[in-house]
Amino acid sequence: xxxxxxxxxxxxxxxxxxxxxxxxxxxTHIRIADWDLGTTEPGSSGSPLYNPAQRxxxxxxxxxxxxxxxLSDWYGRLSVSWMGGxxxxxxxxxxxxxxxxxxxxxxxRAQDTTPDFSLAAMPASQxxxxxxxxxxxxxxxxxxxxxxxxTLSASGQPAGTTASFSANPVSPPGSSTxxxxxxxxxxxxxxxxxxxGVSPTSTHTxxxxxxxxxSLGVTPSLVSPANGANNVPIQPTLTWNTVGGAATxxxxxxxxxxxxxxxxxxTVNGVSYAVAGPLDGxxxxxxxxxxxxxxxxxxxxxxFSFVTASVDLVCNNDPIAIPDSGSGTPYPSTINVSxxxxxxxxxxxxxxxxxxxxxxxxxxxxxxxxxxxLLVMSDTGGGDDVSQLDLTLDDEAATALxxxxxxxxxxxxPTNVGLGDNFPAPAPFPSTATALSTFDSTDPNGEWSLYVxxxxxxxxxxVAGGWCLEMATAVPNEAAVSLSKTVGTDAxxxxxxxxxxxxxxxxxxxCYTIVNTGSVSLxxxxxxxxxxxxILTGFAYNLAPGASVDTxxxxxxxxxxxxxTTTNTAVWTAYDNATAMASxxxxxxxxxxxxxxxYLPAVMKP
Numbered sequence: 001x002x003x004x005x006x007x008x009x010x011x012x013x014x015x016x017x018x019x020x021x022x023x024x025x026x027x028t029h030i031r032i033a034d035w036d037l038g039t040t041e042p043g044s045s046g047s048p049l050y051n052p053a054q055r056x057x058x059x060x061x062x063x064x065x066x067x068x069x070x071l072s073d074w075y076g077r078l079s080v081s082w083m084g085g086x087x088x089x090x091x092x093x094x095x096x097x098x099x100x101x102x103x104x105x106x107x108x109r110a111q112d113t114t115p116d117f118s119l120a121a122m123p124a125s126q127x128x129x130x131x132x133x134x135x136x137x138x139x140x141x142x143x144x145x146x147x148x149x150x151t152l153s154a155s156g157q158p159a160g161t162t163a164s165f166s167a168n169p170v171s172p173p174g175s176s177t178x179x180x181x182x183x184x185x186x187x188x189x190x191x192x193x194x195x196x197g198v199s200p201t202s203t204h205t206x207x208x209x210x211x212x213x214x215s216l217g218v219t220p221s222l223v224s225p226a227n228g229a230n231n232v233p234i235q236p237t238l239t240w241n242t243v244g245g246a247a248t249x250x251x252x253x254x255x256x257x258x259x260x261x262x263x264x265x266x267t268v269n270g271v272s273y274a275v276a277g278p279l280d281g282x283x284x285x286x287x288x289x290x291x292x293x294x295x296x297x298x299x300x301x302x303x304f305s306f307v308t309a310s311v312d313l314v315c316n317n318d319p320i321a322i323p324d325s326g327s328g329t330p331y332p333s334t335i336n337v338s339x340x341x342x343x344x345x346x347x348x349x350x351x352x353x354x355x356x357x358x359x360x361x362x363x364x365x366x367x368x369x370x371x372x373x374l375l376v377m378s379d380t381g382g383g384d385d386v387s388q389l390d391l392t393l394d395d396e397a398a399t400a401l402x403x404x405x406x407x408x409x410x411x412x413x414p415t416n417v418g419l420g421d422n423f424p425a426p427a428p429f430p431s432t433a434t435a436l437s438t439f440d441s442t443d444p445n446g447e448w449s450l451y452v453x454x455x456x457x458x459x460x461x462x463v464a465g466g467w468c469l470e471m472a473t474a475v476p477n478e479a480a481v482s483l484s485k486t487v488g489t490d491a492x493x494x495x496x497x498x499x500x501x502x503x504x505x506x507x508x509x510x511c512y513t514i515v516n517t518g519s520v521s522l523x524x525x526x527x528x529x530x531x532x533x534x535i536l537t538g539f540a541y542n543l544a545p546g547a548s549v550d551t552x553x554x555x556x557x558x559x560x561x562x563x564x565t566t567t568n569t570a571v572w573t574a575y576d577n578a579t580a581m582a583s584x585x586x587x588x589x590x591x592x593x594x595x596x597x598x599y600l601p602a603v604m605k606p
Contacts (some may be wrong), residue, residue, distance in 0.1 A: 007038030018061055018074050019419060028080050030058045034070040041066060042360075043382065043404045049075040055105065062418060115146040117172045118204055119197050125209035127247060129295040130188065134180040134210055138165070138195055142172040150197040154178055157193055158186035158212060170197075180210060188214045188245055211247070216298040218243050220289040227304040228521030228544035231474045233346050234278040234308050235396050238287055240271050243298065246291035249273075253287045257303055257546060267292070274396075281311030282475055284519075284546045305544045307519045309345045310475045315352075315468035320452050322356060322461040327424050328452035335448045335469055337369070342474030344444045347436050348411075349376050349393040352465025357385040359407050361456040363421045365430055369446025374433045379417040379455075381407035388464070395435045427451040444471055480518035481543075483572040483584035486511045491559070494552040501591040502562055508590055510558045513550040514572050516543045518582060522574035527551075531568035532560065543574060565592045 009032050017025030021033075030049060040047070040060065049058035058075030065073045082104075084091030097103055120139045128134045140150050149171050154163040157180050166177040178195060191210040196203065221241040225232045238251060251273040253264045263285075264275060279285060286305045291298040314335055321329045349366055356362055359381030367373040376393045384406035391401075392411040401407065401415035414436060421430055427449075431438065450467055454460065487510050488495025489502065494511035502508060510532070516522055522543045527536035535558060541549055551558060560566075567589040575581040 005038060007035045007040060009033070010036045015077070016074070018076075019063070021072065028077060029061065029074040030077055032063075032065070032073045032075070034072060035065060039065050039067055040073055045403055055107070113144055115144040116202050116204075117141060117143060117146045117148075117150055117197065117199060119195060119206040121178070121195050121206050121208045123208070125211065127211045127213060127294040128183065130186055130212060130214050131184045133183065136178040136180075136193075136195070136208055137175060138170075138178050139175045140170045140172045140197060146172055146199075148172075148199045148201065150199045152176060152178075153196050153198070154180075155194045155196070156191055157210065158183065158189075158191055160185045163193075183212065186212050188212050213245055213247065213293040213295050215295045216243065216245055216291050216293060218291070219299045220246075220249065220291050220301040222287070222289060222301050222304045225304065225306040227306075228542070229304075229306040230519050230545075231309045231342070231345060232306040234281060234311050234472055236275050236279075236306070236308075238273045238275065238289075240289050240301065242271050243291040245293055246298075247293040250290040250292055250297070251287065252289075252300075253279075253285055255283070255285060257286050257305070259286065259288065259303070278311070279308050281308050281472065283308050286546065305546045307475065307545055309472040310340075310342065311470065311472045313468055313470050315350075315466060317352070317466035319466060320450075320463040322362070322452060322454050322463070324460045325454050325457040327427075328454075328463075331424075331453075332367070332427065332449035332451045333463075333467060334450070335467075337444050337446060337448060337469070337471070340444045340471075340473050341476055344439050344442050344471060345474055346395075346472040347439050347444075348395075348470040349436070349450075350468040350470060351389075351391045351393075351463050352467060354389045354391055354407075354461070354463050355385075355387045356381075356459065356461030358383050358456070358459035359386055359461075360404075361454045361459055362461070363423070363453050363455055365423055365427055365451040366436075367428060367449040367451065368439045368442060369444070369448060370442045371428075372433070372438045372442060373428055373431050374414060374436060374438050375416040375421060375430045376414045376436070377401055377416070378421050379403075380415050381405075385459075390465075392470075393436065395437055421455065423451050423453055444473055475519060478518045479520050479522060479574070479576075479580035479582040480516075481522065481572065481574050481582045481584045482515045482517050483570065483586040484513045484515075485570055485586035485588045486513070487588040487590055491557060492552060494550045498587070499589040499591070501593055503593045504563055504595055505561060507559055507561050510560070510588060511550050511552050512558070512570060512572060512586070513548060514543065514574065514584070515548040516545050516574070518580075519545050520576065520580045521545065522576055522580065522582065524575050524577075526573045526575075527570060529568055529570040531566060532558065532570075535570075562590050562592050566590050 014031045015024045016031045018029050045060050047060045048056045051057045057078050061074050061076045063073030064071035081092045088094040118141045122137050126134050149169040151169040152165050157163050161183050162181045164179050170176050193208050194205050196205045220243050224239045248267050250267050252262050254262045284307050286303045288300045288303040290300045316335045320333050363378045364376050366376050380401040382404040386407050389409045393414045394411045397411040397413045401412045403417050486495040491509050525539040528534050569587040571585050573583040
């Protein structure tokens with residue numbers, strides 16, 4: 001049967017920090033010292049706290065109250081959550097007061113039986129290009145038998161445009177179409193259109209949005225990862241600068257600079273895009289962004305490239321047995337890591353084939369080889385038994401592990417519910433860290449330990465498939481280039497051949513093409529040819545990983561007049577201001593063919 005349980009506290013509450021009775025603390029929570037009538041139980045998290053005026057002022061965060069004790073509970077203060085973290089995703093005001101009316105108290109009321117009308121308009125928001133009309137359907141709804149005619153008007157439209165209704169006035173129930181026309185001179189932007197209805201006894205207004213766009217003449221400017229960036233995470237966030245007039249942005253990630261092999265793409269409203277991936281480790285990728293609005297698309301941005309960090313999966317597939325109370329076997333389960341030259345950039349934990357009859361009892365502690373530790377999961381999943389789940393604990397996962405609802409396979413953020421988890425020796429005391437990023441920038445080499453324990457009796461389980469570390473580590477910066485040299489007879493053209501034949505006295509044109517095959521950008525270049533001498537010294541061109549440039553495209557004309565068969569060899573050296581340097585050698589051959597001369601017999605000489 002369904003039950004509704006209400007608990008009462010007759011004494012004054014106090015304002016404190018979470019799980020701390022000291023007043024006022026950080027002021028984020030309301031403390032119930034002890035319940036006078038009733039109590040809360042596991043699973044009550046999120047339940048509301050009412051004040052004597054029967055208004056909600058808090059939401060249960062946690063505490064120690066339960067049947068059989070007089071301990072305290074702590075409720076998050078609604079007034080603090082109202083502004084929360086200052087963004088739409090972290091504050092209540094955007095959800096409970098989306099129109100920003102400033103209303104802080106809302107009480108219920110009895111149904112009004114007075115005859116009246118109301119207005120409804122669709123669509124709520126509409127995008128148009130300059131020069132096009134916008135149409136809105138306006139319904140005049142009848143309430144309690146209202147019959148008086150309603151006169152419609154509109155305001156807030158762009159300057160110089162017109163607003164007209166297909167029917168006006170309207171007798172409810174009825175409808176009309178609002179047309180916003182003459183928009184060729186409208187300034188691009190967002191406009192709130194107020195549609196007002198006036199009757200002899202009442203006036204009502206509803207609001208719709210009109211977004212006016214013009215064609216896009218500016219391409220997005222990419223920001224991060226920087227062009228040629230190295231050791232980028234396998235699930236990076238791409239960012240760029242705002243383009244005025246853009247409604248959305250189309251993002252592409254490819255393995256080639258021509259974007260013939262796009263491996264991920266997506267459309268976003270803002271100026272950042274989280275790559276779902278995961279991308280391959282130690283791999284060169286290219287990305288670009290196109291601004292889009294209802295009038296069309298911009299030219300795609302100049303592509304940026306980046307190289308991902310090295311990513312490996314190291315596992316211990318031996319099962320971990322979890323008793324009905326106490327430490328698992330083995331305790332700890334370990335993975336020995338060796339051979340890495342770079343620091344940790346990101347680490348995830350996989351638990352394979354996890355089963356337990358009461359997951360809320362589980363506590364799992366990860367300890368790195370340099371001593372950092374993290375409770376990757378503790379007191380999650382409630383009392384619903386689970387069987388053979390594969391869990392990935394990942395800072396970049398979309399959601400945390402559930403507190404009181406059933407666990408499921410998938411990726412989740414590390415989650416520790418409550419306090420007071422003490423592991424038996426030899427486990428260290430759990431740190432205050434809340435994310436796997438506590439292991440970032442550390443040396444991955446050494447022994448990683450996973451301590452698993454059950455903190456209550458009567459239930460047991462196992463991690464039958466063992467566990468894995470998914471590690472992204474820094475790749476050492478490596479400089480490498482590849483040079484090709486071609487020769488032809490057309491000026492201003494980068495030829496495709498490395499050997500040709502010409503008659504003596506012919507002018508030929510050499511083209512040198514350099515490709516960055518390494519993982520660092522190389523901004524400076526020298527080019528020396530054993531026949532033509534020094535061609536470039538300190539030439540400035542930022543050659544990103546995977547990018548190429550040739551001397552013709554750089555505006556250079558390198559020619560020679562051929563008098564004899566010649567093979568000449570060139571060395572291209574690319575470098576930066578630090579220690580990165582790479583060279584490559586290439587050659588081209590020109591075969592000289594003697595001119596054919598005609599000799600006349602002596603009798604024919606003049």
